Amino acid sequence: MNSSPHITIIGTGPAGLGAADKCLELQLQYSILESKTQAFGHCKSFALKSLPEVYFDEGPHISFTKKELVQEVFKKSAGEPHLLQPKMMNFWKGLKISHPPQSHLYQVPQIHHASLQKDICDRPPLSTVNYYDWLVSQFGQTFTDLFPEVYTKKYWTVSATQMTTDWIGERIHRPTEKDMLSTLAGPQDAAQGHYFTHFRYPKAGGFESFLKKSLQKSQESLKLKCEVRAIHTRQKQIQLSDSTTNNFEFIVSSMPLNRISRVLDEVPQEIALASQKLCVTSVTLYSFVFRSDQSNETHWMYVYDPEIPFARLYFPKALVQDHQARLQAVQVEVYSSPYRSREKSHDDYASVVRGLEKMQLLREKDIVDSDTRQISHANVLFDHHREPARSEVLKYLESKNIFSVGRFGDWAYLWSDESYLQGQQAVEKIVQKFKMTKK
Numbered sequence: 324m325n326s327s328p329h330i331t332i333i334g335t336g337p338a339g340l341g342a343a344d345k346c347l348e349l350q351l352q353y354s355i356l357e358s359k360t361q362a363f364g365h366c367k368s369f370a371l372k373s374l375p376e377v378y379f380d381e382g383p384h385i386s387f388t389k390k391e392l393v394q395e396v397f398k399k400s401a402g403e404p405h406l407l408q409p410k411m412m413n414f415w416k417g418l419k420i421s422h423p424p425q426s427h428l429y430q431v432p433q434i435h436h437a438s439l440q441k442d443i444c445d446r447p448p449l450s451t452v453n454y455y456d457w458l459v460s461q462f463g464q465t466f467t468d469l470f471p472e473v474y475t476k477k478y479w480t481v482s483a484t485q486m487t488t489d490w491i492g493e494r495i496h497r498p499t500e501k502d503m504l505s506t507l508a509g510p511q512d513a514a515q516g517h518y519f520t521h522f523r524y525p526k527a528g529g530f531e532s533f534l535k536k537s538l539q540k541s542q543e544s545l546k547l548k549c550e551v552r553a554i555h556t557r558q559k560q561i562q563l564s565d566s567t568t569n570n571f572e573f574i575v576s577s578m579p580l581n582r583i584s585r586v587l588d589e590v591p592q593e594i595a596l597a598s599q600k601l602c603v604t605s606v607t608l609y610s611f612v613f614r615s616d617q618s619n620e621t622h623w624m625y626v627y628d629p630e631i632p633f634a635r636l637y638f639p640k641a642l643v644q645d646h647q648a649r650l651q652a653v654q655v656e657v658y659s660s661p662y663r664s665r666e667k668s669h670d671d672y673a674s675v676v677r678g679l680e681k682m683q684l685l686r687e688k689d690i691v692d693s694d695t696r697q698i699s700h701a702n703v704l705f706d707h708h709r710e711p712a713r714s715e716v717l718k719y720l721e722s723k724n725i726f727s728v729g730r731f732g733d734w735a736y737l738w739s740d741e742s743y744l745q746g747q748q749a750v751e752k753i754v755q756k757f758k759m760t761k762k
């Protein structure tokens with residue numbers, strides 16, 4: 324009888340690689356299956372031909388982890404990274420407003436000041452019923468309607484009333500009433516504002532460089548281009564896209580929770596129904612290289628105006644401290660979801676370029692290279708169905724020895740470090756469960 328379990332890992336994003344690193348550390352037998360030709364999941368990076376030394380990520384990816392273990396893994400892989408202070412900006416009704424807007428209200432046109440002030444003073448008691456009520460109780464009605472509600476519709480594709488509040492944590496800066504009122508008068512202490520003050524980014528190769536070493540260490544156990552198509556829980560077999568079948572003992576899966584239930588056989592109806600309730604946003608990423616004689620120090624920008632299709636954009640060269648002009652790079656994100664389907668008239672190259680021109684960031688004639696890619700799973704949507712549905716599916720999977728981890732495995736708002744650590748914790752849990760069943 325084997326004295327340690329064999330673990331099958333699905334996915335080579337941070338969660339899968341975290342699990343693989345833990346298996347190596349504990350000297351367990353494991354294999355990793357990845358459906359794509361390239362590893363790293365959402366943390367993969369790519370370059371365009373006209374600017375091969377500058378890497379784009381799948382949306383702006385930076386590491387602000389406080390977990391020393393992850394900092395160490397990333398550093399061992401990519402070397403000493405850049406340590407940078409975030410430089411962010413908001414584009415709102417044609418104006419550039421410093422981030423976060425609730426700490427820079429003096430930059431909002433005077434016409435809004437009286438109602439901003441009144442509503443900040445008249446805020447209702449703290450509410451956690453939905454994200455909209457929470458916003459009003461934090462910032463007042465006027466600020467909520469001018470800023471976060473408009474941005475929520477672009478980024479999350481829904482009104483804040485359709486969202487819960489359990490994802491917020493430290494993500495949104497909450498100045499006191501006194502601080503908010505004082506920012507109406509003029510600039511305040513520059514230190515106040517964002518939920519992290521520094522972040523790390525690899526000096527070369529894009530965000531995926533943080534995970535390259537983990538992948539290298541598992542090269543022998545890895546199968547790329549190998550999609551898990553079916554999981555037979557009773558026979559304990561996995562069917563793969565290369566027509567082979569693998570036996571499994573335990574699975575650590577970073578497959579999206581709404582997909583894994585579709586590949587399982589004999590799923591009870593209530594689990595199938597719960598998984599159908601899980602909702603996710605998708606994103607189209609448009610990346611450009613363009614001629615420019617201006618350098619850019621801003622790292623990323625939030626874009627509020629509804630007539631501009633993208634919600635956010637970032638400048639990859641600024642992340643590697645490359646301030647040389649001539650060729651500049653930018654990537655923008657256009658979101659859709661089952662709540663707001665992808666509109667061809669909105670989410671297309673021409674509309675995106677018009678938006679960038681409107682912001683005076685580039686002119687179409689200066690574009691030398693571009694790339695468009697669609698990401699089906701971008702953010703878990705924290706609508707009111709999420710928590711009960713997710714818990715039900717996760718509990719069922721664990722009863723079948725499938726430990727579902729990572730941003731879409733756990734169906735949570737996880738960053739790369741949290742996904743990596745969840746992969747590790749799943750392996751530890753499996754070892755515990757294995758010991759219990761062998762007693």
Ligand SMILES: Cc1cc2nc3c(=O)[nH]c(=O)nc-3n(C[C@H](O)[C@H](O)[C@H](O)COP(=O)(O)OP(=O)(O)OC[C@H]3O[C@@H](n4cnc5c(N)ncnc54)[C@H](O)[C@@H]3O)c2cc1C
Nearest residue numbers: 334336337338358364365382384385550551729730738739
């Ligand atoms: C726009 C955007 C910006 C972000 N910014 C940041 C940031 O600044 N900092 C940060 O820390 N995090 C950021 N994140 C979050 C980060 O990308 C995720 O936390 C992380 O990638 C999740 O890792 P994962 O391993 O759980 O999942 P993934 O990265 O999604 O990896 C899952 C892997 O499983 C594979 N897979 C799926 N199904 C199958 C199957 N059936 N068979 C085989 N393989 C399969 C996929 O191909 C994929 O490689 C951002 C995410 C997005 C979308």
